[in-house]
Amino acid sequence: MSTDTPSITPLKETWQQLMRGARGRSARLRASLIALAVAAAVQGLALACMMPLFQSLIPTADWQGALPWLLTMSVLMLISLGIRWWAQGFDYQGYTVANTHELRTLMGEQLRRIPLELLQDKRAGEVNATLLGNVDENLNYLLTVAAMMAHALITPVVVALVALYFDWRMGLILLLVFPLLIPLYRWRRPAFGRGMQMLADANQRTSSDILEYTQGLPVLRAACCTGEKAAYLSGGFLELEKIQTIGQQKGAKPNLILATVMELAVLLVVFAGILFVVQGSLDIALLAALLVIVVRFSEPLATFVLYAKVIDIMEAALGKIDALLSIKPLPQQTPAQLPDSFEICFEGVDFSYANTESATLQGFNAHLPACSLTALVGPSGSGKTTITRLLMRHADPQKGRITIGGVELHAIEPEKLNGLISVVFQDVYLFDDSILANIRMARPDASDEEVETAARAAHCHEFISRLPEGYQTRVGDIGGRLSGGERQRISIARAILKDAPIVILDEPTAALDTESEVAVQAAIDALVRKRTVIVIAHRLSTIAGADQILVIDQGQLAECGQHHKLLANQGRYARMWQAQQSIKAWHFTSSEGVVS
Numbered sequence: 120m121s122t123d124t125p126s127i128t129p130l131k132e133t134w135q136q137l138m139r140g141a142r143g144r145s146a147r148l149r150a151s152l153i154a155l156a157v158a159a160a161v162q163g164l165a166l167a168c169m170m171p172l173f174q175s176l177i178p179t180a181d182w183q184g185a186l187p188w189l190l191t192m193s194v195l196m197l198i199s200l201g202i203r204w205w206a207q208g209f210d211y212q213g214y215t216v217a218n219t220h221e222l223r224t225l226m227g228e229q230l231r232r233i234p235l236e237l238l239q240d241k242r243a244g245e246v247n248a249t250l251l252g253n254v255d256e257n258l259n260y261l262l263t264v265a266a267m268m269a270h271a272l273i274t275p276v277v278v279a280l281v282a283l284y285f286d287w288r289m290g291l292i293l294l295l296v297f298p299l300l301i302p303l304y305r306w307r308r309p310a311f312g313r314g315m316q317m318l319a320d321a322n323q324r325t326s327s328d329i330l331e332y333t334q335g336l337p338v339l340r341a342a343c344c345t346g347e348k349a350a351y352l353s354g355g356f357l358e359l360e361k362i363q364t365i366g367q368q369k370g371a372k373p374n375l376i377l378a379t380v381m382e383l384a385v386l387l388v389v390f391a392g393i394l395f396v397v398q399g400s401l402d403i404a405l406l407a408a409l410l411v412i413v414v415r416f417s418e419p420l421a422t423f424v425l426y427a428k429v430i431d432i433m434e435a436a437l438g439k440i441d442a443l444l445s446i447k448p449l450p451q452q453t454p455a456q457l458p459d460s461f462e463i464c465f466e467g468v469d470f471s472y473a474n475t476e477s478a479t480l481q482g483f484n485a486h487l488p489a490c491s492l493t494a495l496v497g498p499s500g501s502g503k504t505t506i507t508r509l510l511m512r513h514a515d516p517q518k519g520r521i522t523i524g525g526v527e528l529h530a531i532e533p534e535k536l537n538g539l540i541s542v543v544f545q546d547v548y549l550f551d552d553s554i555l556a557n558i559r560m561a562r563p564d565a566s567d568e569e570v571e572t573a574a575r576a577a578h579c580h581e582f583i584s585r586l587p588e589g590y591q592t593r594v595g596d597i598g599g600r601l602s603g604g605e606r607q608r609i610s611i612a613r614a615i616l617k618d619a620p621i622v623i624l625d626e627p628t629a630a631l632d633t634e635s636e637v638a639v640q641a642a643i644d645a646l647v648r649k650r651t652v653i654v655i656a657h658r659l660s661t662i663a664g665a666d667q668i669l670v671i672d673q674g675q676l677a678e679c680g681q682h683h684k685l686l687a688n689q690g691r692y693a694r695m696w697q698a699q700q701s702i703k704a705w706h707f708t709s710s711e712g713v714v715s
C-alpha cells in the first residue's frame with residue numbers, strides 16, 4: 120500500500136480549480152467570496168467604532184458624543200450582515216446544490232466519453248469516491264469557511280489600520296501581531312495539504328478495497344481466501360487510521376502554537392497598553408476598547424487552522440475532480456459520417472496499451488466482409504480481445520486505420536458507433552432491475568411486445584415465464600437463481616433487440632454445460648443472421664464453419680482462411696486443431712476407462 124506524499128497545489132491554482140468547478144456560476148461565486156471579504160472589512164470598521172465610542176463614554180459618559188458612533192457602528196454592522204447574507208445566498212438559494220449536481224452529471228458524462236482503456240486502469244471504488252465524496256467536498260463548505268477565514272484575517276487587520284489613526288504604537292503592535300498568522304499558516308500549509316491529500320487517497324483506496332471485497336466474496340469464499348483478504352482489508356483500515364492520526368497530530372501542533380501566539384498577543388497588547396497608560400501617553404478608554412476587540416479576535420484567530428484544514432480537504436477533492444475531468448475524450452472528426460455498409464477493415468494497425476512498453480498489435484491487417492462470420496483464434500494474450508476493443512473504440516490505435524463500410528471509426532459519432540455494434544460477452548452483467556428493463560436497455564424505446572419477441576428469439580421467453588413475476592421479476596431478487604446459460608440468453612435477447620449490423624461474440628458459450636450451450640447456440644444462430652459477425656473462440660470446433668478464421672499470434676495475423684484450407688496448410692491453425700482433437704480423444708478414453 121503506497122503512502123507516497125503527493126505534491127500540494129498552490130493557492131492560486133486552487134482558486135482557478137474552484138472557479139472551474141463552479142462552472143456557469145463562477146462569476147456569482149467570485150462575487151460572493153469578494154462580498155465576504157468586504158463584509159469582514161465593514162465589520163472591522165464597525166468594531167473600530169468602539170474606540171471613539173469608549174473615548175466618549177470613559178471616564179465621563181458623554182452620551183451626545185457617543186450616540187453618532189453607536190449609530191455608525193450599528194449601521195456598519197447591519198451593512199456587513201446584509202452583504203454576508205447576500206454572499207451566503209450562493210448556498211441558500213440552491214446554487215451550491217445545483218452546482219454539485221451539475222458537476223456530478225458532468226463527471227458521469229465524462230465517464231461515458233473517456234477512452235475505456237483508461238477507465239479500466241481505475242478501480243470502481245476510486246471513481247465512486249470521486250463522484251460522491253469529492254464532489255460534495257468541493258463547494259459544500261466553501262462559503263461558511265471563507266466567511267470564517269475572512270472574519271479571522273481581514274476584520275482584525277482593518278481594526279489595526281484604524282487603530283493606527285488613534286494611537287500609532289498600538290496600531291503597529293496589532294498590525295505586527297495579527298498578520299503573524301499568515302507566515303505561520305504558510306509554514307504549516309504544505310504539511311496540512313499533503314496530509315489531506317494522503318487522507319483523500321487513503322479513503323479512495325479503502326473505498327475500492329471494500330467494494331472489491333464485497334463484490335468478490337463468492338470467489339474469495341470458493342478460494343478459501345476470505346480471511347486473507349479480510350486481513351488485507353484490515354491492513355487498509357489500519358493504514359487509514361495511521362494517516363488520520365498523523366493528520367490529527369500535524370493539525371494539533373500548529374493549532375496549539377497559534378493559540379499560544381494569540382494568547383501572547385493579547386498579553387502584549389495589555390502590557391504595552393498599561394505601560395502607555397501609566398506613562399500618560401495612552402487614553403485608558405482607548406485601551407479598554409482595544410482589549411475588548413483583541414479578546415474578541417483571539418478565538419477565531421486561534422481556530423483559524425481548523426478552517427484552513429477544510430480548504431485543504433476541498434483542495435484534495437478539487438484535484439481528484441480535475442484529474443478525472445481533464446482526461447481527453449477520443450478525437451471526433453467532423454463532419455461526422457455514418458457507414459451504409461458494414462464490412463470492416465483493419466489496415467496496418469499498431470496498438471500498445473497506455474503505460475505498457477510492448478506492442479499488443481503490430482501491423483495488423485484484416486478484411487471482414489459484410490454479413491460474414493469471422494473467427495479470431497490464437498493463444499491467450501495474442502490480442503483477440505484487443506482487436507474487438509479497438510473496433511468498439513475503447514482506444515485508438517497508434518498507427519493504421521480501422522474502417523466500417525469505408526468510414527474511419529473516428530469519423531463516426533461515438534453514440535452512433537455504439538449503435539452499430541452488439542456485444543455478447545462470456546461474463547454477462549445484469550443490472551439490479553426487472554428482466555424487462557435489462558433486455559430493453561439495448562433499445563429503450565422498444566415496446567413490451569418487441570422485448571418479448573427478442574426474448575423468444577433468444578430462447579429465454581420460456582424460463583422468464585416460469586419466474587414468479589415473469590418479465591417484471593427483479594434480477595437482484597432472483598440473484599443467483601438464473602443459470603449461466605439463462606443469463607447468457609438474456610444478453611443475447613438484448614443484442615437481438617438492439618438489431619445492430621455488427622455483432623461481437625466473446626466466447627459466449629465457453630463457460631456453459633452442453634445443454635445450456637445448445638440453447639445458447641440456438642439463440643446465437645438467431646442473432647447472427649445477415650450481420651457482420653466476429654467470434655472470439657478458444658474451442659476451434661465451435662467455429663469450424665466460419666466464413667474465415669483469423670489466426671492471431673503475438674499481435675499479428677499469422678494465418679487467414681477457412682477451416683479446411685487452414686488444415687491443409689499444416690501451419691499454426693492445424694497444430695492448434697490437432698492439439699485440441701488429441702485432448703478430446705484423451706478425455707474420451709479416460710472417461711471410458713472410468714466407466715469400465
Ligand SMILES: Nc1ncnc2c1ncn2[C@@H]1O[C@H](COP(=O)(O)OP(=O)(O)OP(=O)(O)O)[C@@H](O)[C@H]1O
Nearest residue numbers: 236239472475479498499500501502503504505506
Ligand atoms: N487494459 C490493459 N492494459 C494493459 N495491457 C493489457 C490490457 N488489456 C490487455 N492487455 C494485454 O494485452 C495483451 C493482449 O490481450 P488480449 O486480452 O487482447 O488477448 P486475448 O488474445 O484476447 O487473450 P485471451 O484469449 O486470454 O482472452 C495481453 O498481453 C494483455 O496482458
